[in-house]
Amino acid sequence: MVVIVYTYYEAFLSEIIIKSLHGYSFFQIYKRFLFMNFIINIVTLFLVVIVYEKVSLYMIVITALMSFIDYVIEKTINKCLLIKGEIQFIKKKG
Numbered sequence: 001m002v003v004i005v006y007t008y009y010e011a012f013l014s015e016i017i018i019k020s021l022h023g024y025s026f027f028q029i030y031k032r033f034l035f036m037n038f039i040i041n042i043v044t045l046f047l048v049v050i051v052y053e054k055v056s057l058y059m060i061v062i063t064a065l066m067s068f069i070d071y072v073i074e075k076t077i078n079k080c081l082l083i084k085g086e087i088q089f090i091k092k093k094g
Contacts, residue, residue: 005077008033020082030074037070 009016019029027034045063049055 005033005074006081009077009081016078016082026075026078030078033074034071038067041066041070 016029041063045059048059
């Protein structure tokens with residue numbers, strides 16, 4: 001998961017930095033990525049339900065925990081890389 005978040009960050013570095021500098025919130029910057037991760041988790045749950053032909057409470061809980069872990073990882077990586085990215089962005093533009 002960390003690799004996917006880092007790849008997303010590198011691919012959209014300019015957009016993320018500009019939005020961050022303009023005061024956009026974390027959710028406004030990463031809503032597309034968070035939404036896609038949530039959809040992937042729901043599709044995974046749906047496929048598991050098809051294979052096992054039943055829905056258990058723990059399957060739903062695991063899906064919710066995966067979405068929460070995705071959020072925490074994205075938030076942590078954002079905090080760690082944003083300062084580094086801002087400095088790199090300023091050096092490239094300057």
